[in-house]
Amino acid sequence: MVRVSREDFSVAAATNVSAYRRITVPVLRVEAGPGPAVALIAGVxxxxxxxxxxxxxxxxxxxxxxxxxxxxxxPAVNAEASLAGTRLSPADGGNLNRAFLGAPARGYTEGVAAALEARLLPRVQAMVDVHSGGASLRYLPSSVITRHGDDAYDARLPALARAFGLPHCMFFRGGEPGSMPAAASRHGVLRLSAEIGGGRETSQSLADRCRAGLLGCLGELGLLPDRTPAPAPEVRLYDLDAAAATLRARESGVFVPGVELGQSVAALQHIGRLIEPARPDSPMRALLSPQSGTVVCLRPIARSDDGDCLLQVAPALPLDSLVSKY
Ligand SMILES: [Zn+2]
Incomplete structure (x- = not known):
């Protein structure tokens, strides 16, 4: 028998016009007897x-x-930011993916992180933490594996990435002590993430692919009935940790990309330009791919500034080469 219970929690989020304001974070617990406990999280x-x-x-x-x-x-772990449609928390400008710093929490964002560390992470063995490009990036839909610090290689990760069902998987090496990967690592929680879409929009098709991926992960973790496994897609791994994987603007301008997501490019290939239409005498600035590979991330906002990430590109590797990244 399946038991369903609400386990919402609320976090103080005072503002200048609301001294005792609290934000409720919705949580549904679905229990179907013995077996692993898994958290599915979105909206960090x-x-x-x-x-x-x-x-x-x-x-x-x-x-x-x-x-x-x-x-x-x-579904919306940073409920305040989801309600506002912003990456960061409106109450304190915090980035929940940098807020797992341990008690005492110094505001709303760290309060959400502290509640997750106290109430959720000790109770689960695995989690899928879904991200996307948000307003300022658009990703080739991919599962994501983040190695935090000196995490040991976990042989279950490639199977989990395959179970997510997307043909692309990105690899990051996370060093920030306050990140969700850091918190998952502290609690020994197996963690898969994803980067799906972005650009201040979404679609039923992308949501459906994400839902299918989450169900695939629950199946792989043993929480759903055994099904004839669908043929596992060939998954390609992209190491986005190398400095050469990211092209940033070095000055302000209007970014005019000349490539699309999923396109293969050569090292130093012309991938777009920065222009300044209001200053027609300023020279057009050509942008070159920092390395060869597949374009996996593009900035969808034309007006850009020094330091903005414009594009990420990395060679496609076999997923099984993941072990060499540890
Ligand atoms: Zn994110």
Missing amino acids: HGDEWEGQAAILDLWHELPSILTRGTVYLL
Whole structure:
């Protein structure tokens, strides 16, 4: 028998016009007997919509299909930022993915992180934490594996990335002590992430791909009935940790990309330009790919400034080469 319970929590988020304001973070616990406990999380950054839409769908659907274990659904874990449609928390400007710093929490964002560390992470063995490009980036839909610090290689990660069902997987090496990967690592929680879409918009098709990926992960972790496994897609791994994977603007201008997501480019290939239409005498600035590979991330906002990420590109590697990154 499946038991469903709400485990919402609220966090203080005072403003100048609301001294005792609190923000409620919705949590649904779906329990179907013995088995692993898994958290499905979206909205760490409030403007990343695909995971939020997919987990909201599972909020209604999962109680009738879960057969083993326990799932915690958090469709908008930074509820304040989701309601405002912003990456960062409006109350304090905090980035929830940098706020897992340990008690005492110094404001709303760290309060959400502290609540997750106290209430959720000790109770789960695995999590899928869905991100996307948000307002300022657009990603080739991909699963994501982040190695935090000197995390040991976990042989379950490639299977989990394959179970997510997308043909692309990105690899990051996270060093920030306050990140969600850092918190998951502290609690020994197996963590897969994803980068799906972005650009201040979303679509049913992307939300459906994300939902299918989350169900695939629950199946891989043993919480859904055994099904004839679909042929596993060939998954290509992109190491986005290398400095050469990211092209940043070095001055302000209007970014006119000449490539598309998923396109293969050569090193130093012309991939676009920065122009300044209001200063027609200033020279056009050509942008060159920092290395050869596949374009996996593009900035969808034309007006750009010094330091903005414009593009990420990396060679496609076999997923099994992941072990060499550890
Ligand atoms: Zn994010």
